[in-house]
Amino acid sequence: MTMRQRIVTDATKCCGCRVCELICSLRHAGICDPNRSAVHRCTVTPDLQFMLSTCAQCANIHCAQACPAGAIHRDERTGAVVVDADLCNLCGACVEACPFDQIAVVGERVLKCDLCGGEPQCVAWCPREALSLVTYALRCEVEGATS
Amino acid sequence: LPLTNRVLHIDLNHLATDTSEIPSEAVRLLLGGGGVGLYLWGTSVRPEVDPFAPENDLVISAGALTGTIMPGCAKVTAVCKNTVVATDDGRHYVACSVAGSRDFGQMMKGARWDHIVIHGQSERPLYVLVEDDEVQFIPAEHLWGTTGTESGSAVLREQHGADVGTMVIGAAGENRVRFSMAVVDLSHSLGRAGVGAVMGAKNLKALVVRGTQGVPVADPAGLVTVAQKTVTNVKAWDHLPVWSRLGMGGGWSTFRYTQYPGKWPMDRWDRLYGEEKRLESLEKVLACSSCHLGCRVKWRIPDGTHAGEVGYGSPYGKSATGGQLLGIEDINQMIHLVAVANAAGLDFYTWTRLTDWFTTLVDRGLVDADQPGIRVERTYPCYEQLMDMTIHREGIGSVLAEGWIPVAEYIGRDPQEYWYAGINKGTDFIYDARSARIHPLTFSFITNPRPHHGGTHSLSTAAGKPPEQIREQIEEWGVSTEMLIEESPEPKLQVGRMTKYTEDAMMVRNALGACSMYPAFGLERMHHLLAAFNAVSGEDLSLDQLMATGDRLFNLLKWLNVREGFRREDDRIPELWLRPMESPEGVIATRDYYGQHELSRADLEAMLEQYYVERGWNPESGCPTRAQLRALKLDRLLGAKQTGTEK
Numbered sequence: 001m002t003m004r005q006r007i008v009t010d011a012t013k014c015c016g017c018r019v020c021e022l023i024c025s026l027r028h029a030g031i032c033d034p035n036r037s038a039v040h041r042c043t044v045t046p047d048l049q050f051m052l053s054t055c056a057q058c059a060n061i062h063c064a065q066a067c068p069a070g071a072i073h074r075d076e077r078t079g080a081v082v083v084d085a086d087l088c089n090l091c092g093a094c095v096e097a098c099p100f101d102q103i104a105v106v107g108e109r110v111l112k113c114d115l116c117g118g119e120p121q122c123v124a125w126c127p128r129e130a131l132s133l134v135t136y137a138l139r140c141e142v143e144g145a146t147s
Numbered sequence: 148l149p150l151t152n153r154v155l156h157i158d159l160n161h162l163a164t165d166t167s168e169i170p171s172e173a174v175r176l177l178l179g180g181g182g183v184g185l186y187l188w189g190t191s192v193r194p195e196v197d198p199f200a201p202e203n204d205l206v207i208s209a210g211a212l213t214g215t216i217m218p219g220c221a222k223v224t225a226v227c228k229n230t231v232v233a234t235d236d237g238r239h240y241v242a243c244s245v246a247g248s249r250d251f252g253q254m255m256k257g258a259r260w261d262h263i264v265i266h267g268q269s270e271r272p273l274y275v276l277v278e279d280d281e282v283q284f285i286p287a288e289h290l291w292g293t294t295g296t297e298s299g300s301a302v303l304r305e306q307h308g309a310d311v312g313t314m315v316i317g318a319a320g321e322n323r324v325r326f327s328m329a330v331v332d333l334s335h336s337l338g339r340a341g342v343g344a345v346m347g348a349k350n351l352k353a354l355v356v357r358g359t360q361g362v363p364v365a366d367p368a369g370l371v372t373v374a375q376k377t378v379t380n381v382k383a384w385d386h387l388p389v390w391s392r393l394g395m396g397g398g399w400s401t402f403r404y405t406q407y408p409g410k411w412p413m414d415r416w417d418r419l420y421g422e423e424k425r426l427e428s429l430e431k432v433l434a435c436s437s438c439h440l441g442c443r444v445k446w447r448i449p450d451g452t453h454a455g456e457v458g459y460g461s462p463y464g465k466s467a468t469g470g471q472l473l474g475i476e477d478i479n480q481m482i483h484l485v486a487v488a489n490a491a492g493l494d495f496y497t498w499t500r501l502t503d504w505f506t507t508l509v510d511r512g513l514v515d516a517d518q519p520g521i522r523v524e525r526t527y528p529c530y531e532q533l534m535d536m537t538i539h540r541e542g543i544g545s546v547l548a549e550g551w552i553p554v555a556e557y558i559g560r561d562p563q564e565y566w567y568a569g570i571n572k573g574t575d576f577i578y579d580a581r582s583a584r585i586h587p588l589t590f591s592f593i594t595n596p597r598p599h600h601g602g603t604h605s606l607s608t609a610a611g612k613p614p615e616q617i618r619e620q621i622e623e624w625g626v627s628t629e630m631l632i633e634e635s636p637e638p639k640l641q642v643g644r645m646t647k648y649t650e651d652a653m654m655v656r657n658a659l660g661a662c663s664m665y666p667a668f669g670l671e672r673m674h675h676l677l678a679a680f681n682a683v684s685g686e687d688l689s690l691d692q693l694m695a696t697g698d699r700l701f702n703l704l705k706w707l708n709v710r711e712g713f714r715r716e717d718d719r720i721p722e723l724w725l726r727p728m729e730s731p732e733g734v735i736a737t738r739d740y741y742g743q744h745e746l747s748r749a750d751l752e753a754m755l756e757q758y759y760v761e762r763g764w765n766p767e768s769g770c771p772t773r774a775q776l777r778a779l780k781l782d783r784l785l786g787a788k789q790t791g792t793e794k
Contacts, residue, residue, distance in 0.1 A: 012431075015431070015432050015433050015434040015438075015441045016249050016433055016434060017249070017434040017435065017436060017437060017438050017439070017441070018249070018253065018436040018437065019216065019436075019437060019438075019439070022215070022216040022436070022437060023216055023371075025361065026216055026364065026367050026370065026371060027367075027371070029361075030364060030367040031361040031362065031363055031364060031367075032214055032215045032216055032361055032362040032364060033257065033360070033361020033362065034253065034257075034310075034361070035257070035359050035360075035361060036361060041310075042309060042310060043250075043304070043309040043310050044309065045301050045304045045305055045309050046298075046301035046304075046305070047445070047457055048333060048334075048431075048433065048445050048459060125378065127378075127381075127434070127438075127439040127440075127441070128391075128432075128441075
C-alpha cells in the first residue's frame with residue numbers, strides 16, 4: 001500500500017493571522033508576501049470566515065501530466081509533488097492544468113507547495129493548529145502518479 | 148535595502164495625489180510608523196488648527212515591522228488633532244492613535260506605502276481605493292448614512308476583493324461625534340483621537356488598500372530566528388490556553404480587579420459577566436496578521452431579543468464594565484450595545500461613562516430627567532435610544548456627542564466629579580487606579596498628551612510583580628535598575644521615573660508597528676524587536692539607539708502638544724484617585740504598586756516631579772527645553788524656528 005503525505009486544513013480553527021502565508025513566502029522567496037505563498041488564507045465575506053488552501057499533492061498529478069518539460073515529479077521521500085527549477089521553462093501549462101488553483105508562476109519561479117522537504121513550516125508555525133501534515137494510504141494506485 | 152519611507156499624499160480638495168520620500172537619515176532618527184507619522188503631521192499642519200478643518204491632516208502609517216512575520220507586528224497608526232475638547236479654554240491635543248490589523252497594514256506595506264497622508268476635504272462623500280501605485284477616488288453616496296463600519300467594509304470587500312485592508316467610518320464619524328473612531332478590518336479601532344470625526348469632516352467614508360508586492364526583508368534567516376524566539380516563549384507560556392480560549396489578555400481573573408467599578412459585589416459581576424458568560428457568545432478568536440495570541444473575537448448572541456446577532460472586536464471588557472456602570476444585568480443586551488457602537492464607530496468607553504454620569508445626576512435630582520427628545524432613566528431601552536440619539540446627534544444626543552467638557556457645561560457640573568476611572572484632557576481613562584493601582588501605565592494617563600495608555604504596557608502593568616522580573620525588563624532599557632526599583636526595606640517601584648521609559652518603549656513600538664501585549668506578559672523583549680528591525684532593514688542599530696529614538700519620539704509628541712499650548716497644569720492628577728471608592732467589596736483607595744501604602748496627593752505630585760526630572764523637562768512648565776530638542780536632533784528635523792519652547 002502506498003503511503004502519502006499532504007497538508008490538511010481546518011478553517012474553523014483559523015484566526016486569520018496569515019502566519020502560514022508569511023512563513024511560506026519568507027522561507028521560499030525571502031520576502032513576507034501573501035502573494036508569494038503556496039498556502040493561502042482567504043477571507044469569506046461578509047462575516048469573517050476564513051478559507052485555507054494549499055496543494056493536495058494529488059494522486060493523479062494534473063500539473064505533472066501537463067508539463068511539457070517534464071519538470072514536475074513526486075518526491076517519493078516526502079510525497080510532495082515538486083518542480084525542478086532547472087527543467088522548468090515557466091510556460092504556465094501546470095497553472096492551467098491544476099483543477100484547484102494551487103500552482104502559479106510568480107516572477108521567475110513556480111509557486112507550489114513542496115511540503116518544505118517533509119517539514120512544512122506553515123504547519124509548524126500555525127498558532128491554532130488549523131494546518132496539519134497527515135500521512136494517509138492511497139485508496140488505489142494511479143497510473144503515472146509517480147515518476 | 149533602502150531605509151527611506153514612501154509617502155502617498157491624497158489631496159481631497161483637488162482629488163489629486165502626490166508622493167514623497169522620507170530620506171534614510173530622517174528614518175534612522177524616527178524609525179517609521181507612528182514616529183514618522185508625527186513628523187509628517189507636525190511639519191505640514193499649523194498649530195491651533197481647528198480639528199474639523201480641511202487642514203487637519205490625517206496621517207495613516209504602517210510600522211517598520213508591520214506586514215512581517217515578527218509576532219504581533221501588524222499595527223497601523225493615525226496622527227491628527229483630536230476633535231474632543233481637552234480643556235475649558237477649548238484646546239485639543241494632537242494624538243497618535245493605534246490599531247492592530249489583519250489585512251490593512253499588510254496591504255499598505257505590500258503596496259509599498261509606509262504612510263498615507265489625507266489632506267483637505269472632499270466636496271462629496273467618497274472613499275479612496277489604493278492599489279499599489281494606483282489611486283481612485285470613488286463616490287460613496289451609496290454608503291454614506293446607510294452603512295456602518297461592518298456593513299460598509301463588507302460592501303467594499305465584495306467590490307474590491309475579500310482580502311483588501313479596510314478603514315471605515317460609521318454614522319458617528321459621518322455625524323462628527325467628537326469621540327468617534329475609524330474601524331480597521333472590521334475588528335480593530337483607531338480610537339481616542341477623533342479619527343472617525345476627522346474622516347467624517349473630510350467626507351471620507353473609507354480607505355481601501357490592496358498591495359501585491361510584499362514586504363522585503365534584508366536578512367530572512369535572521370528574521371525567522373528572532374521571530375521563532377517569541378513564538379517559543381508564547382508556546383511555553385502557561386497562560387496561553389486561557390488566552391486562546393477567551394481571546395483576551397489577562398483573562399477574567401485579571402480584568403475583574405483592574406477594571407472593577409465598585410458598584411456591584413464581585414460575585415454578582417462574576418455571575419453576570421464572568422468567563423462562562425463570555426463563552427456563551429464567543430464564536431471564534433481573531434488575530435492580527437503575524438500574531439500568535441489573538442485578542443479580537445467574532446461573537447454571536449445566543450438568545451434573547453438580539454439572538455443571532457454577529458459582531459467583531461473585543462466586546463467583553465467593554466460590556467462588563469459598562470454593564471456594571473449602567474446597571475444592566477443582561478450581558479447580551481450590553482454586547483448588542485457594543486455592536487451598535489462599533490457599527491457607528493462610537494467610542495463605547497466614553498459613551499457608557501458619560502451616560503452613566505448623566506443618568507446618575509438625573510437619579511439624584513441634580514439634572515432634569517426630561518431632556519430634548521427623551522426622558523432619561525436608568526433602563527436598557529433608554530440607553531438604547533440615547534446611544535442612537537448620540538450617534539445621530541438628535542435631541543440631547545447632540546450634547547452627548549460633544550464629549551465631557553461640553554456636557555459638563557450643559558449641566559453646569561465639573562467632569563472631575565465623575566466616580567469611575569478618572570478624566571484628564573477631556574478624555575476618560577480605561578483603568579481606575581484605585582482598582583488597578585498606580586503603575587507606569589495608569590500614571591501615563593496623567594503624563595501622556597493623549598490620556599490613553601496606547602500601548603504603555605510593560606511587565607509592571609499587572610500589579611505586584613516581583614522586583615526581579617521587572618528588573619530584567621528594565622535592564623535592557625539602559626537605565627540603572629536600582630533607580631527604578633527598590634527591594635529593601637520593602638519593594639518599591641519608582642513609578643514617576645519608570646513611566647518615562649515605558650512611554651519611550653511605547654513610542655518605539657508604535658514606530659515599529661509592534662503589539663504591546665507581548666511585553667506585558669514578558670513574551671518579547673526590546674532586544675527582540677531590535678534584532679527584527681535590523682533583520683528587516685539591514686541596519687545595525689543598537690539597543691541604546693533604539694531607546695534613544697523612543698525618547699526622541701515622545702519629545703516630538705510632547706512638543707506638538709506644547710505647540711498647542713499644553714503645559715504642566717494640564718497634566719492634572721485626577722481628583723477621583725484621591726477619593727477612596729466605597730464598594731460592596733470594601734473601601735478601595737489608590738495604593739502604590741505593591742499595595743502597601745495608600746497614596747496622597749503629595750505622593751502623586753512627587754511622582755510627577757520625578758517624571759519631569761527623568762524626562763529632563765523644565766519641571767515648572769512641564770515642557771522640553773530647547774537644548775534638549777537640539778540634543779535629540781529634533782530641531783534639525785522640524786526646523787529651528789518651530790522648536791523654541793523653554794530655554
